[in-house]
Every structure is written in structure tokens, then in C-alpha cells.
Amino acid sequence: VWIGDDAAVLGRVGGPLVCTTDCTVAGVHGDPRVIGLADFGWRALARAVSDVAAMGARCDGAVVAVAGPPDTDLATLYDGIVAAAAGHGCPVVGGDLSGAAQLVVVVTVAGHVDAPPGPVLRSGARAGDALFVTGPLGGAAAGLRWLSAGHDPPTGSDMARAAAAHRHPWARLDEGDAARRAGASAMIDVSDGLLLDLSRLADASGVGFVLDTVPVAGAATLEDALGGGEDYELVVAASDVGALCAAFAADGLRSPARIGTCVENVATRTLAGEPTEPVGWRHRWD
């Protein structure tokens, strides 16, 4: 598998190895002045792990390269990276450090799938497959809006949960693994926005999609949910809806939310009957 999926797949004795790398740049993918360096580090690790989750794989370990200004508080940055590594069961096993004008954290995660079926690619969805997401969307975008405005949301509120979704995203490793074992045909994580990431899955699979509804996080707007990104929930395509839901239930996971269906016409991309645009965060050079 060449560049373009969430992670690379390398042939290996003992099962395929997956490997993914993710740049997190201060001011581009998170603002340490808003969330602090520890949460910036957490996000850098979780973003990379999410790409492994989107293959239905498990993490073997991460290597972390940091380039940044000499006055960077590395101890605090690493605290966040290591906390996320512990939380996700993905040990940091190596790293590199260099001076640079701007803080750049590159996390590379190696992972594997220990039993068939193999890693779930973006490209396997077929017309008729059902589409799911693993949780409500838009919380991270809403949380960032609050945090950027300097608000301190009340404990336990929807806004506090949204702020946490931005600060401390969780990669959906268990959900990805369950979906793979249940025979999911395609999968991608919602890093840049549902409509943009789903369009990538549809493009890679050569299908269109018809969305009925999208679950919106408590404090978020529908616009946040469709284009906000950074929620790191998974979009799953599956032909056997019963097997998917049963696998999630057997593992004690939140039920995946059905959002729509894949269709044969690649140009059909609708929500509630209306055409959609692939809105979301477009990386430079995309």
C-alpha cells in the first residue's frame, strides 16, 4: 500500500505491519499558547495513533521526533506525549530532537494486526455498504472555539466535554479493531472533517454516499460536525450491519451510529437529500 491511506502496510513474517507518520506543527495543528504544551503533546501522539486505529490495527510503539526553538519546555511537552502513550497503550520507544524556528512534533507509530482479516483500507467500500461513525462529531471544533475565546467551561457541561475533545482526543483503537474483525469493508478517521474524510474514503473506493443524519456532539453545531475535524472518531463502511453492531456490543463499546449508505454513482454525495461539499481542514499542498 502506497502513500495515501491512513498508514502504510508492510509485508511481514507473522502478519502485516502498519506504520503511520503525522506532523503536528505549532500554530497549524494546535496552539500551545491556548492549550499548553502538555495537551499539544497529547494531541500529537493521539493523532498518529488514530491512523493506526483507522486500519483496525494495534500499536507496537511510537517514535517521536521534535524540532523546536531552544526555549521549548520539553519536559512539559513530553509529559503530554507520554500520558497519551500510556493512555493508548502505545509506548514511546525512541526519538530524535533538533533545533528549529517553529515547534514541529512528528510521531510515527508502528502497529500490527494479529489475526485475519488484514488491515482495513479506505478503498474497500462497495455500493450498498452501510456507513457508520463511532461517536458524535463536532465537539473538538466547538471546544477549540471556546478555548480560543479564553472561556473556562463549567465542569460537567457539554462545553467542558467539547474542550476535552479538543485537548485530549482519544484514538478509537478498540472500535477499529472490532470493526475489522466484524468484516468492515473500509475505514477512515475523522481528522479533517466528516465530509472531507468521507469523500476521501468514497474517492478511494469508487463509490458515492447518501447520508441520512449525522450525530452532533452536545455543544457543537451541525457545521462543526460536518467540517470541524479533529474528533478522531472512525467512519466505518460495512456490508454486514448485524455483525458490526454485534462485535461492538460484545466488546462493550458504544454502538456505532448509522449515518447512511454507499451508492454506485460516485458523484452522488448527499445529506438529507441535499448535495454536500467536502468541507473540512485542507492541508497545505493537499
Added chain:
Amino acid sequence: VWIGDDAAVLGRVGGPLVCTTDCTVAGVHGDPRVIGLADFGWRALARAVSDVAAMGARCDGAVVAVAGPPDTDLATLYDGIVAAAAGHGCPVVGGDLSGAAQLVVVVTVAGHVDAPPGPVLRSGARAGDALFVTGPLGGAAAGLRWLSAGHDPPTGSDMARAAAAHRHPWARLDEGDAARRAGASAMIDVSDGLLLDLSRLADASGVGFVLDTVPVAGAATLEDALGGGEDYELVVAASDVGALCAAFAADGLRSPARIGTCVENVATRTLAGEPTEPVGWRHRWD
């Protein structure tokens, strides 16, 4: 194996996996204005592969993260990365791209050792082991000096070879593999300077060293050879000198050059009877 060796070792079904990550920052680890973006890309790939070579491992593949200014000529940068990947038999299997103020290329390489013995660490050298390098040193430093002065060395000259050593370093994968199979006790690549890198090996192994002589590249000074770095030759410690030389000969490799011996007293670090300083390129935050 935790942070601190050339590459991380992850336990894997089918043999240990090694994984290494390396930052190459424009203006810190190479100047694209001097050598061009293609050679900057070559160096970024070769530096990371060299860490795999220093474990005695083979490459499975690389993932490349690039952060840089929007006007970066990515096609030229990738040309160099892909040429080095082809030259080293290390396919680029994935990547990530982001905007940033300064060009940062992070190459992460996964590799493996396909038969015992396992990866060669820095920490296995014992008093009495012989020390070798896989080739003459200092060429890259001398070449950089010429290139930075704007010289265009005559084809076939020592200086031309030195310039090539800086522009197009080769990781010593075959030498590392041969040394591992021959039972090398410790290994490190000369990335920052012989005395500095050898000191790291000695520190990790709890030994001192007595150097007799160091092979100096054609256009280089002894100072270049001792502290210049970036030659990416390997330093090898081995108790069985005959087995090491036989393995190199059987594989058609240049004979390793004996430079000295490991000794019990950790504080003994001499060259031709004189004390040495661990000179070389010190990374920020080292």
C-alpha cells in the same frame, strides 16, 4: 530498548522489528542553498537508514513527514528522497505534509533482522574487544567546507569524492548486516563525529578505548576524521577479529579498518597515547 540507541527494538512475531526516526532541519543538518533540495532529501533518507544499518538490520520501508514553507519545491525534495530510497532498497511507503516556517524532514524507517543474532546495540562492547571502522572518515566534513566556499571540485579528485560524501552519503547496510552475523558486540554509525559517537558507544558499554590510528579520507584532515561527522561509516566492536574480517570478505565488502581496542577503565580514552575529547556535532539539548 528505550530511547538512546540508534533505533528502537520492538518485540515482534517473526523476529525483532527496529524503528528509527531522524529530524533533518534546513540550516541545521544541511543547507539546501548549498547542496540543493534533492541532495538535502537524499541526506535526510540516508541519515535515517544509517541508524538501521548501525543495528545490523535491513529496511522494510520508510515514512517521510515534511513540514516547510509553502514555496518549497517538493518535487525536487522528493526526487532526492526517492533516489536515496531506491539506492538503499528502502521504499517510501507513506508520508505526511504540513506547512511550517522552516523546512523539517522527518524520516522514520522500520527494519528487521531476519535471523539470529538479534540487533546489535551500542551497549555490548567488552574490554578486549577490537574496534573497527568500515571506511575512511572526514570526507563529508571536508566536502562541506569546499561546497560552502562555492568551489566546484575537479571530477575524479579527492575533493570531488569528499563533496559526494557530503551530498550523497550511503548507509552501510551490508557492512552492518555482515558485522551482526559475525557476532559484533556493539555498533554505532558515525553521524556526529568519531570521537563523540565512539564515546557514546563506550559510555553505553561501560568501557574505555585505546585508539592506535584512524583512517582519514583523501581530502580531509585528521580533525575532520575525528570530529567532522556525517560520514555514516560504522564503528564496530568485536571480540572475534577473524570472524569479522572473514564475513566482510565473504560478502565482497571493503575490509574493516582496525582503529583500536576497548579497555576496562571507562576513563581511558586515548588516540596514539594522548587523551581525547569527545569532539563532534552536539545537537541542541544533547
